[in-house]
Amino acid sequence: MADGPGRRMEFGRHMISVVIPTYQEADSIQEVIRRTAVALAQSGEEYELIVVDDKSGDGTAELAENLSGEFRVRVLRRAGRLGLASAVVDGWRVARGDLLAVIDGDLQHPPEILAALAAALRRSDADLAVASRYVAGGATSGWKFSRRVISWGATHLAATILPLKIAAVSDPMSGMFVVRASAVARSELAPLGYKILLEVLAKGRIERVVEVPYQFEERTRGSSKLGLWQYGEYLGHLARLSIATGQLRSWFAYSLVGLSGALIDIGLICWMAGIVSGGAVRAVPVAVEAALVWNFLWNENATFTGRHEHRDAKAACASRLWLYHKVCLPGAILNAALTLVLVLHGVRVPFAAAAGVALDGGVNLLFNVPAIWRIWIPRVPVACTRAAEQVQRA
Numbered sequence: 001m002a003d004g005p006g007r008r009m010e011f012g013r014h015m016i017s018v019v020i021p022t023y024q025e026a027d028s029i030q031e032v033i034r035r036t037a038v039a040l041a042q043s044g045e046e047y048e049l050i051v052v053d054d055k056s057g058d059g060t061a062e063l064a065e066n067l068s069g070e071f072r073v074r075v076l077r078r079a080g081r082l083g084l085a086s087a088v089v090d091g092w093r094v095a096r097g098d099l100l101a102v103i104d105g106d107l108q109h110p111p112e113i114l115a116a117l118a119a120a121l122r123r124s125d126a127d128l129a130v131a132s133r134y135v136a137g138g139a140t141s142g143w144k145f146s147r148r149v150i151s152w153g154a155t156h157l158a159a160t161i162l163p164l165k166i167a168a169v170s171d172p173m174s175g176m177f178v179v180r181a182s183a184v185a186r187s188e189l190a191p192l193g194y195k196i197l198l199e200v201l202a203k204g205r206i207e208r209v210v211e212v213p214y215q216f217e218e219r220t221r222g223s224s225k226l227g228l229w230q231y232g233e234y235l236g237h238l239a240r241l242s243i244a245t246g247q248l249r250s251w252f253a254y255s256l257v258g259l260s261g262a263l264i265d266i267g268l269i270c271w272m273a274g275i276v277s278g279g280a281v282r283a284v285p286v287a288v289e290a291a292l293v294w295n296f297l298w299n300e301n302a303t304f305t306g307r308h309e310h311r312d313a314k315a316a317c318a319s320r321l322w323l324y325h326k327v328c329l330p331g332a333i334l335n336a337a338l339t340l341v342l343v344l345h346g347v348r349v350p351f352a353a354a355a356g357v358a359l360d361g362g363v364n365l366l367f368n369v370p371a372i373w374r375i376w377i378p379r380v381p382v383a384c385t386r387a388a389e390q391v392q393r394a
């Protein structure tokens with residue numbers, strides 16, 4: 001990016017710059033600053049803290065400034081509530097470290113984990129260290145069932161819309177991570193809403209990732225800023241990223257392939273049902289398999305062309321075909337079963353076949369897209385490490 005956050009950080013000091021975005025966090029900001037500063041200093045990491053406050057009006061900015069004599073903290077004041085993720089980008093813009101980080105200002109992220117994330121990057125050649133709730137040792141404490149469902153849905157939606165970009169991490173919704181400034185140096189970061197990590201994964205040059213488990217604490221002070229508006233912004237952000245990353249084009253190709261496979265399936269069943277003894281019962285499995293292979297070949301040679309290494313190595317292609325069968329098997333079985341049940345109950349063959357492929361497509365769309373696309377995604381190596389190990393070793 002021309003004047004983006006990483007520009008100056010490419011030549012940044014050996015230091016971590018931590019942005020704390022705040023909107024009305026007067027009850028917790030001082031403790032966040034204290035604990036973060038102490039944890040980083042104890043781990044031997046030089047640091048600076050940048051509180052980016054959106055005109056909270058409850059004294060958050062002043063409380064943070066009051067600690068500037070004691071800790072290396074400064075406050076960036078913005079004119080009004082402009083969004084969490086853009087606050088982080090604005091903070092990174094004035095940051096001076098070679099590592100850029102973010103942590104919430106409400107104590108839901110244990111600040112001590114930041115030291116582990118920084119240590120993980122210092123000790124490896126990874127570009128990004130993410131605090132994850134979804135690897136062994138990670139957790140969310142006290143979340144209601146509805147919040148768990150929303151979080152799972154949001155993560156799955158992102159993995160469905162941007163599978164090529166976020167497949168590498170277990171918790172792409174995480175709000176605590178550290179990235180090398182050089183990895184976002186040339187990225188035009190322009191996030192909408194809350195999810196700054198999505199923006200970094202989609203636009204940054206991220207070749208290796210480390211994950212550190214952590215427990216997302218319950219909010220005990222202040223109030224949540226997450227509301228319907230933020231959910232809407234999230235959808236807008238995903239749409240924007242799908243265009244910016246070119247994944248909308250892949251999606252278009254993938255959908256066309258799926259549609260053509262559906263027509264092959266229906267056409268073959270109708271044609272074979274009339275000419276083969278045993279009718280639909282024999283035709284259905286043959287047609288479902290033929291459509292599966294058809295889809296695979298087009299995805300292999302058109303949708304994801306150039307995305308996989310050793311394209312012409314037969315063994316690699318055969319192993320992808322095998323994987324494709326494994327991932328698509330549940331949908332294919334449901335497809336065949338529904339088509340046959342409907343035919344045996346007197347539904348006309350074309351309608352029964354159409355219902356079968358619709359069910360198959362629906363199952364894949366809802367649950368399977370990330371797994372299917374991952375077959376063609378070059379692996380981003382992800383290491384998982386325990387927080388304690390990293391701090392000790394640093």
Ligand SMILES: Nc1nc2c(ncn2[C@@H]2O[C@H](COP(=O)(O)OP(=O)(O)OP(=O)(O)O)[C@@H](O)[C@H]2O)c(=O)[nH]1
Nearest residue numbers: 021022023052054082083084087104105224225226
């Ligand atoms: N600068 C700035 N900070 C924000 C904005 N919205 C939220 N924040 C801060 O971002 C952090 C995370 O926001 P929360 O509302 O706690 O979001 P959450 O942790 O996903 O939701 P809860 O679990 O309900 O607290 C907090 O430090 C907020 O004060 C914003 O528009 N601008």
Ligand SMILES: [Mg+2]
Nearest residue numbers: 104106108219
């Ligand atoms: Mg919170």
